[in-house]
Amino acid sequence: MKETRSTCCYCGVGCGVVITSEGERITAVRGDADHPSNRGRLCTKGSTLHLTASPAASAGRATHPEMRRDRALPRGRFTWDETLDHVADRFAACIREHGPDSVAFYISGQLLTEDYYVFNKLAKGLIGTANVDTNSRLCMSSAVTGYQQTLGVDAPPCSYEDLDHAQCLFIAGSNTAHAHPVLFRRIEAARERNPALKVIVVDPRRTETARFADLHLPILPGTDVALFHAMLHLMLWDERIDREYIAAHVEGFDELRVAVREWTPAVAAEVCGVKAEDIATAAKWFATSPATLSLYCQGLNQSSSGTAKNAALVNLHLATGQIGRPGAGPFSLTGQPNAMGGREVGGLATTLAAHRSLTSAIDRAEMARLWGVDRVPDRAGKTAVELFDALHSGEVRMVWIACTNPAQSMPNLPKVHEALARAELVVLQEAYRDTETAPFADVLLPATTWGEKEGTVTNSERRITRVRAAVAAPGEARDDWAIAVDFARRLETRLAPGKPSIFPFESPEAVWNEHREATRGRDLDITGLTYAMLEREPQQWPFPEGASEGRVRLYTDGVFHTPTGKAKFFTGAYRPVAEKADARFPLQLTTGRLRDHWHGMSRTGNVAQLFGHVPEPRLGMSATDMTRRGLADGELVRIQSRRGAIHVLAAIDPELRSGQVYLPMHWGKRFLGGKDSAGTNTITNPAFDRDSRQPELKHASVKVEAVALP
Numbered sequence: 001m002k003e004t005r006s007t008c009c010y011c012g013v014g015c016g017v018v019i020t021s022e023g024e025r026i027t028a029v030r031g032d033a034d035h036p037s038n039r040g041r042l043c044t045k046g047s048t049l050h051l052t053a054s055p056a057a058s059a060g061r062a063t064h065p066e067m068r069r070d071r072a073l074p075r076g077r078f079t080w081d082e083t084l085d086h087v088a089d090r091f092a093a094c095i096r097e098h099g100p101d102s103v104a105f106y107i108s109g110q111l112l113t114e115d116y117y118v119f120n121k122l123a124k125g126l127i128g129t130a131n132v133d134t135n136s137r138l139c140m141s142s143a144v145t146g147y148q149q150t151l152g153v154d155a156p157p158c159s160y161e162d163l164d165h166a167q168c169l170f171i172a173g174s175n176t177a178h179a180h181p182v183l184f185r186r187i188e189a190a191r192e193r194n195p196a197l198k199v200i201v202v203d204p205r206r207t208e209t210a211r212f213a214d215l216h217l218p219i220l221p222g223t224d225v226a227l228f229h230a231m232l233h234l235m236l237w238d239e240r241i242d243r244e245y246i247a248a249h250v251e252g253f254d255e256l257r258v259a260v261r262e263w264t265p266a267v268a269a270e271v272c273g274v275k276a277e278d279i280a281t282a283a284k285w286f287a288t289s290p291a292t293l294s295l296y297c298q299g300l301n302q303s304s305s306g307t308a309k310n311a312a313l314v315n316l317h318l319a320t321g322q323i324g325r326p327g328a329g330p331f332s333l334t335g336q337p338n339a340m341g342g343r344e345v346g347g348l349a350t351t352l353a354a355h356r357s358l359t360s361a362i363d364r365a366e367m368a369r370l371w372g373v374d375r376v377p378d379r380a381g382k383t384a385v386e387l388f389d390a391l392h393s394g395e396v397r398m399v400w401i402a403c404t405n406p407a408q409s410m411p412n413l414p415k416v417h418e419a420l421a422r423a424e425l426v427v428l429q430e431a432y433r434d435t436e437t438a439p440f441a442d443v444l445l446p447a448t449t450w451g452e453k454e455g456t457v458t459n460s461e462r463r464i465t466r467v468r469a470a471v472a473a474p475g476e477a478r479d480d481w482a483i484a485v486d487f488a489r490r491l492e493t494r495l496a497p498g499k500p501s502i503f504p505f506e507s508p509e510a511v512w513n514e515h516r517e518a519t520r521g522r523d524l525d526i527t528g529l530t531y532a533m534l535e536r537e538p539q540q541w542p543f544p545e546g547a548s549e550g551r552v553r554l555y556t557d558g559v560f561h562t563p564t565g566k567a568k569f570f571t572g573a574y575r576p577v578a579e580k581a582d583a584r585f586p587l588q589l590t591t592g593r594l595r596d597h598w599h600g601m602s603r604t605g606n607v608a609q610l611f612g613h614v615p616e617p618r619l620g621m622s623a624t625d626m627t628r629r630g631l632a633d634g635e636l637v638r639i640q641s642r643r644g645a646i647h648v649l650a651a652i653d654p655e656l657r658s659g660q661v662y663l664p665m666h667w668g669k670r671f672l673g674g675k676d677s678a679g680t681n682t683i684t685n686p687a688f689d690r691d692s693r694q695p696e697l698k699h700a701s702v703k704v705e706a707v708a709l710p
């Protein structure tokens with residue numbers, strides 16, 4: 001029997017785990033009491049991780065490379081050499097004939113930082129395309145642009161320990177109780193210790209988190225900016241702002257006053273569908289608390305105005321000086337386990353490594369020198385929705401997908417499925433062989449997964465933790481970074497024969513060391529954070545050479561990463577959701593997570609006990625809307641949007657007000673079945689934020705009708 005310290009592979013809380021294994025079997029998992037992010041706690045998903053590695057659950061694993069040369073035929077088994085040579089030949093020919101932007105990589109916030117780094121270097125360094133985007137685009141890119149536009153760089157300023165210091169918690173667009181359960185336990189404990197702690201929750205649904213709040217603002221979907229502007233309007237009116245802090249540390253105050261002038265409580269109450277006095281109470285508590293901490297997630301991010309929502313919330317902190325102190329600051333929670341690590345290495349089509357910019361000649365030159373290449377792309381590549389649109393139109397011809405399931409998770413699935421069917425080549429690097437994306441794959445590359453791989457991840461509080469292997473990989477499965485390196489070397493011999501390889505990596509630690517060097521002198525400098533240092537304890541960035549510990553909190557000196565050192569107020573306008581409800585599609589659909597499932601259920605779908613909480617997908621509706629349509633609780637309904645339709649059972653949901661319906665995101669074709677039921681995202685809207693390029697997965701207009709059974 002052996003014990004191995006690692007990290008939970010689900011959400012961005014990044015809980016430390018201790019894995020027990022016997023031989024090559026993982027037999028148990030428990031929370032790591034020494035990990036500062038969870039102190040031994042795990043939620044239902046984390047505490048059942050070992051069951052996802054059981055022999056039964058492993059039956060669906062991809063264990064050997066497979067490929068087909070003819071779409072009409074099933075894939076056959078090949079060796080790694082045969083498979084990677086074939087793909088390298090096809091990619092090289094495509095790049096030679098149609099240019100670097102004719103290929104794309106679509107990767108994942110489930111990948112480790114080392115995996116992300118190699119894919120980013122492969123696309124932007126070797127091939128010369130910025131067409132490398134990630135499913136994190138669907139989850140947190142609005143948080144990135146929100147921070148960039150206000151604080152200068154993509155750096156969350158807070159830590160989980162701020163939950164213990166806060167006197168007021170402002171939770172917006174986050175059902176923390178279900179999406180980040182271990183953090184919610186910490187919030188509950190904080191209130192037990194401090195009954196004076198005020199909790200405000202902004203959410204259209206009366207979720208478990210909202211029920212915990214002292215004040216719940218059930219705003220209409222997408223109206224967050226109107227609410228935040230109105231709160232600021234009141235803070236200005238009541239002189240509850242910190243003029244000294246603003247004068248010393250923030251730019252754009254005069255423009256801000258103009259931007260929020262029209263947002264009286266009465267106007268905002270009408271737009272947001274909440275009481276004016278509740279807006280006033282929220283503004284007062286936020287501004288007058290000794291320490292206000294905001295927590296926010298997909299409700300702000302997955303929106304066609306996601307950047308504005310994030311930035312308007314940061315405004316509240318800058319205007320009141322609620323930042324850079326214990327218990328105060330705007331704290332974006334990441335959904336995926338390594339969305340942060342991907343951001344750090346520039347694993348997005350819009351960024352370069354270590355928060356460098358594709359549009360800065362200095363940054364590009366630095367990156368090219370570090371990578372030993374002539375140049376890196378000078379413009380953004382295709383982001384998630386654009387990438388599959390380009391695949392659909394033929395502008396992008398070949399796609400390499402790693403550790404993600406876009407045939408279930410992308411909005412407007414009918415078009416995404418068509419795009420995958422039209423692609424000249426689809427390469428899928430995956431641990432599981434039965435995802436919704438697998439049938440589209442011409443090549444399936446078996447990858448290792450949690451419990452089998454080595455590397456690092458960064459959680460929401462900038463804390464980097466080692467991920468360790470407890471058991472060997474099944475069959476011929478290989479680590480994601482190693483597959484990418486092997487392919488990159490084969491592509492080098494075809495695109496740049498005779499040149500020394502820029503992929504000298506023989507271990508994840510070697511990749512990590514190059515990544516560390518790329519951060520030298522940057523805001524997220526981790527040059528001092530070696531694997532040896534991480535062996536001792538997880539650490540927060542920045543962690544420059546010579547440091548003995550990371551930084552708990554950023555901007556404590558009021559100096560921001562902008563040319564002037566001052567933060568900037570966001571002064572943009574409120575914009576409603578992209579798709580308004582109308583006579584044809586009168587209901588507003590929102591989607592979200594369940595407590596006990598993760599993404600497309602590739603992993604949690606294998607654990608029977610995780611179906612105890614919610615056993616099957618149900619469309620939540622208010623009792624009023626069900627009665628109006630003559631629907632009974634548990635009746636089969638058809639939900640239709642402008643993009644498609646799915647069939648599920650309807651259920652009365654007391655969390656919803658009339659006019660709104662709710663559907664969990666997790667169930668795909670494998671579970672729903674049916675010709676037109678590829679999953680929730682069959683009906684969601686691909687409209688995206690113009691700055692963050694994050695699609696509006698949180699809102700679509702739909703109609704719901706009973707299905708006549710034969």
Ligand code: SF4
Pocket residue numbers: 008009010011012013014015038041042043044045046047180181182183
């Ligand atoms: Fe895993 Fe998140 Fe649960 Fe922690 S809170 S155990 S990281 S799913």
